[in-house]
Amino acid sequence: MIKKIESSLFAKVFLITLSMLLCASLLVFGLLAWFMPQTYSNRLNIILDERAQDFISELEQVTFSGSGGLFDQFIADMEINSVELYNSSGDWVPLPTEEFDNEWGVNIAQSTEVGLGEKTPILSNSYYFSFADSSDRYMLTVYGEAEQIAELQQSFIRIFPFILLVVLVVAFVVSWMYSHIITKPVLAISSISEKMSDLQLDWKIDGRRTDELGILEKSLNTLSHNLSNALSELQSANKKLAADIEHEKELEQARTDFFSAVSHELKTPVTIIKGQLEGMILGIGAYKDHEKYLSRALEIANTLESMVQEVLTISRLETAEEQFRYDRLDCVQIIKSYLSETEDLIAEKDLQIHLDMSPTTFISGNKMLMEKVFSNLIGNAVKYSPYGAIIYISAHADYEQVEFSVENTDVHIPGDSIPKLFDAFYRVEQSRSRKTGGSGLGLYIVQAILHHHGSECTVCNTQSGVKFSFII
Numbered sequence: 001m002i003k004k005i006e007s008s009l010f011a012k013v014f015l016i017t018l019s020m021l022l023c024a025s026l027l028v029f030g031l032l033a034w035f036m037p038q039t040y041s042n043r044l045n046i047i048l049d050e051r052a053q054d055f056i057s058e059l060e061q062v063t064f065s066g067s068g069g070l071f072d073q074f075i076a077d078m079e080i081n082s083v084e085l086y087n088s089s090g091d092w093v094p095l096p097t098e099e100f101d102n103e104w105g106v107n108i109a110q111s112t113e114v115g116l117g118e119k120t121p122i123l124s125n126s127y128y129f130s131f132a133d134s135s136d137r138y139m140l141t142v143y144g145e146a147e148q149i150a151e152l153q154q155s156f157i158r159i160f161p162f163i164l165l166v167v168l169v170v171a172f173v174v175s176w177m178y179s180h181i182i183t184k185p186v187l188a189i190s191s192i193s194e195k196m197s198d199l200q201l202d203w204k205i206d207g208r209r210t211d212e213l214g215i216l217e218k219s220l221n222t223l224s225h226n227l228s229n230a231l232s233e234l235q236s237a238n239k240k241l242a243a244d245i246e247h248e249k250e251l252e253q254a255r256t257d258f259f260s261a262v263s264h265e266l267k268t269p270v271t272i273i274k275g276q277l278e279g280m281i282l283g284i285g286a287y288k289d290h291e292k293y294l295s296r297a298l299e300i301a302n303t304l305e306s307m308v309q310e311v312l313t314i315s316r317l318e319t320a321e322e323q324f325r326y327d328r329l330d331c332v333q334i335i336k337s338y339l340s341e342t343e344d345l346i347a348e349k350d351l352q353i354h355l356d357m358s359p360t361t362f363i364s365g366n367k368m369l370m371e372k373v374f375s376n377l378i379g380n381a382v383k384y385s386p387y388g389a390i391i392y393i394s395a396h397a398d399y400e401q402v403e404f405s406v407e408n409t410d411v412h413i414p415g416d417s418i419p420k421l422f423d424a425f426y427r428v429e430q431s432r433s434r435k436t437g438g439s440g441l442g443l444y445i446v447q448a449i450l451h452h453h454g455s456e457c458t459v460c461n462t463q464s465g466v467k468f469s470f471i472i
Helices: 002-006 009-059 065-075 098-116 147-197 212-282 290-319 331-341 343-348 367-384 415-420 430-435 442-452
Strands: 080-086 122-129 138-145 327-330 352-357 362-365 390-398 401-409 458-461 465-471
Touching (some): 009 138, 009 147, 065 080, 212 290, 290 442, 327 367, 331 343, 331 390, 362 367, 367 390, 367 442, 367 465, 415 458
Parallel strands (some): 352 390
Antiparallel strands (some): 122 138, 390 401, 401 465, 458 465
16 A cells, blocks of 8 residues: 555645645644634633723722622623622621622522533632722722633534544545646656657647646657657668668679679680680690681680770779769760761661651760760660661650660560660670670660669560660
8 A cells, every 4th residue: 555655646645735734724723722712711801801990990989888889780790700809918808788798699609510510711800999988908809701711612622523524525625636636747747758768759748738837748749749750760761771781782792793793704705815825826736827816816805805894884883973974965966976887787787777866856964975875775786686677766855855765676585584684794695695796794884874864774575676765
């Protein structure tokens, strides 16, 4: 029970408030029970003294024998219990009236009975005076009725149980209401703090109060909103960071795979050249024909040089992307210029070129890199098209974008090879690619350049051939 009270703010506030109210109520009741009879007694004493002083003034103006009527009239007062008269020697002196003697006997009996029974308090004062016919000093002792004081004290004692019950009920109700009003916002804030410790921020306090607790509630709402935003931003940043880390891992793995493939691809022509040179130096068999094998070695060296240039281009794309300059380029002019350079090969294979382009079509990009994109895509169409095939080249501007496509007929790519076409060193037909001098890096470079320009190259088989396209 004690542990429950210690762990409950409501119970603590309730018990403390109840105790304080009970103590305050009982203290007020005790003070009233003590001071009210005292105050009433003092008031009666003042009244008794005033009447006694008036009575003494009247006695000093009459003789002893003629004062009987005054004594009778004074004792007849309802607030006078009895009167005693003493001479200067301290001896009791009978009052000068027979009527007083009868009244005196009654008063003495009543006073004795009450005194022995209920112990009614009696007020008394003594006064010194002299009658008009004598210079002797007398002492008059006046006893006043004080039954009201006793009744008042008894009333307080009689109503104490009822007052105690009322005080208990009122103190209990008031303490419960006060504790509820005081602890409700505190308990709500405590509950909110537990949720905040668990990072549960989907709550809001009704901050309609204008006091310090209301300010605290509004501050908690603001804190919750700010924490929620901060956590959301942190989670987004963490997701982005995780994505960046994963992307970096993928790039690192791609670089590792790429340079592993580069090493393998460069090793083949180097090995061939080395074998041919050793055969010629040693004069082994057919290698004695130096002119023939030197010519082959030169071809392989040219292929090797072309491959190294492509590798350098890829390296530049990966490490110096911000250094590339972007200009306003006429892609129609670039396409026509490359077709002029390959005019002999086109004529040799009797290829038909169909152009579907405006006189000028401008794009924004790096001139050297975009020339390589167009030359690689159109060059592949020319190289891998069979004799007498048709090549369709189109470039159309639409809403600040240019869509380019090149399609060569009479040839198709196996479906399982299409997703791999843009991988480094991938060749659809290994033997024919090597004969045509392909390194397997052309389409990989095209895709990397287009990615730097915010675009992507796609490839698909059509009814008549293969189509490469991109939008920039």
